[in-house]
Amino acid sequence: MAALKKSGKMTSRRTVAKRQSPPVSLRYKKTIQQLQNKIKELNVWKHRLSMILEFGQKSSAITDLDDLLILFVDEAKTVLNADRATVFLVDRKEKVLWSKVAIGTEPIRIPIDKGIAGSVVSMGRLLNIKEVYEDPRFNPEIDKKTGYRTRSILAAPLRNSKKEVIGVFQVLNRKGSASFDSQDEEVLTLLAEQASGVVENAQLYLEIKKIAYETIIRLAGAAEYKDHDTKTHLWRVAQYSGILAETMGFPKEWIENIKMAAPMHDIGKIGVPDHIINKPGKLDPSEWDEMKKHSQYGSEILKGSDIELMQMSASIALHHHERWDGKGYPNGIVGEKIPIEARIVSLADVFDALTTQRSYKPAFSIEESATIIHSESGKQFDPKVVDAFSKSFSKFVAIREQFKKANDHPGQPAQPIFVVK
Numbered sequence: 001m002a003a004l005k006k007s008g009k010m011t012s013r014r015t016v017a018k019r020q021s022p023p024v025s026l027r028y029k030k031t032i033q034q035l036q037n038k039i040k041e042l043n044v045w046k047h048r049l050s051m052i053l054e055f056g057q058k059s060s061a062i063t064d065l066d067d068l069l070i071l072f073v074d075e076a077k078t079v080l081n082a083d084r085a086t087v088f089l090v091d092r093k094e095k096v097l098w099s100k101v102a103i104g105t106e107p108i109r110i111p112i113d114k115g116i117a118g119s120v121v122s123m124g125r126l127l128n129i130k131e132v133y134e135d136p137r138f139n140p141e142i143d144k145k146t147g148y149r150t151r152s153i154l155a156a157p158l159r160n161s162k163k164e165v166i167g168v169f170q171v172l173n174r175k176g177s178a179s180f181d182s183q184d185e186e187v188l189t190l191l192a193e194q195a196s197g198v199v200e201n202a203q204l205y206l207e208i209k210k211i212a213y214e215t216i217i218r219l220a221g222a223a224e225y226k227d228h229d230t231k232t233h234l235w236r237v238a239q240y241s242g243i244l245a246e247t248m249g250f251p252k253e254w255i256e257n258i259k260m261a262a263p264m265h266d267i268g269k270i271g272v273p274d275h276i277i278n279k280p281g282k283l284d285p286s287e288w289d290e291m292k293k294h295s296q297y298g299s300e301i302l303k304g305s306d307i308e309l310m311q312m313s314a315s316i317a318l319h320h321h322e323r324w325d326g327k328g329y330p331n332g333i334v335g336e337k338i339p340i341e342a343r344i345v346s347l348a349d350v351f352d353a354l355t356t357q358r359s360y361k362p363a364f365s366i367e368e369s370a371t372i373i374h375s376e377s378g379k380q381f382d383p384k385v386v387d388a389f390s391k392s393f394s395k396f397v398a399i400r401e402q403f404k405k406a407n408d409h410p411g412q413p414a415q416p417i418f419v420v421k
């Protein structure tokens with residue numbers, strides 16, 4: 001029907017046109033002009049599409065959420081010719097929209113129901129505001145803080161596969177023309193769809209990692225449930241190990257793995273009798289023999305997996321009491337024969353044992369503990385790992401302080417300050 005109507009209209013228009021036809025040359029000129037305009041428009045689209053495809057290719061090679069968001073913001077600015085772009089993520093618990101990547105400004109946190117972005121969340125649809133200062137929904141607070149002058153905003157919702165709004169993709173101040181047009185709306189809608197998938201994937205991935213990490217900590221903690229402080233001990237050892245690995249320049253994924261594997265280093269203590277683990281004083285030789293078996297037990301529990309993380313954790317469990325000078329246990333292996341992940345966790349574990357109280361020893365101060373670590377360079381510890389410890393000492397102190405605070409309030413469960421990034 002619609003098609004018929006259209007063609008009907010066109011015929012009548014053509015008839016009208018024929019009756020008072022302008023000179024041929026002028027007619028051609030007009031048509032050529034129109035075609036040229038179309039070609040120009042198509043070229044703009046072609047350019048935009050090729051840019052979008054190019055970004056799509058780039059984004060499939062990135063798995064880190066922050067890096068992806070930065071890429072999308074760049075893409076939006078380029079393709080939409082915008083002066084600024086921001087991806088806000090919805091935090092329903094805190095009732096805020098937050099952004100790490102507001103290029104050109106500091107990170108932003110705004111109330112979830114405020115401003116243009118907040119309206120996009122509550123209405124769940126795109127908004128194209130040509131003059132924001134004439135729109136009562138606009139929240140001028142951010143402009144006030146940054147000194148930036150926002151004129152136009154185009155903002156589209158990000159949705160997860162359940163169609164819930166999980167973020168807002170916003171571009172500010174179109175360059176070269178007054179405001180964003182309907183073509184820009186289509187492009188931003190497309191970009192928002194791309195970004196939605198990526199953000200949702202990354203969030204699910206993070207969630208799975210968090211669950212895995214919680215499970216590891218809880219299971220590893222269960223092995224040593226007798227020690228009340230075990231859970232925070234395991235968290236700290238994970239953090240310390242991650243800091244050392246990072247300082248030594250290991251790749252991101254390896255750092256993630258060692259942080260996950262480190263908490264399992266003492267899981268073999270589950271095989272050691274309670275009365276030995278909890279003994280307030282020095283162990284006698286036969287008790288010490290029993291205690292030393294925890295490395296072997298741990299590796300028995302963890303070995304044989306084809307998951308890289310598990311292989312690493314088995315290696316750490318077996319070797320975390322080896323010494324650089326070969327006087328450690330269970331195998332007395334020397335130097336670089338000891339897997340690097342075990343050399344790292346060894347220092348992290350001992351630093352934490354030193355700085356906290358044990359059933360058999362009081363806590364040393366952070367400074368005393370650092371002195372002991374340094375004095376063991378080339379003896380108990382790999383000098384390169386001790387170097388990394390010195391370089392990153394302030395970070396160790398920060399982690400220690402964070403957990404001290406958590407321990408000051410025994411009534412409250414310690415916060416999982418550890419954030420999987």
Ligand code: C2E
Nearest residue numbers: 276277278279280281282283291321349350353358360361
């Ligand atoms: P842990 O308490 O987690 O201690 C881990 C490691 O930290 C120790 O491994 C040791 O290398 C280092 N460490 C702990 N306290 C000190 C200290 O006061 N000075 C120095 N220089 N290093 C310290 P190690 O020796 O192989 O012990 C393994 C585990 O055996 C300990 O884990 C702990 O559970 C148990 N253990 C060791 N000695 C005793 C003890 O005398 N009494 C009791 N009840 N348990 C002990």
Ligand code: SIN
Nearest residue numbers: 115116117138139142
């Ligand atoms: C708003 O959403 O109203 C303000 C956002 C901004 O200026 O970035």
Ligand code: SIN
Nearest residue numbers: 281282283288360361
């Ligand atoms: C142990 O007693 O063997 C562990 C603590 C220490 O080395 O002083």
Ligand code: FE
Nearest residue numbers: 265266320321
């Ligand atoms: Fe151990």
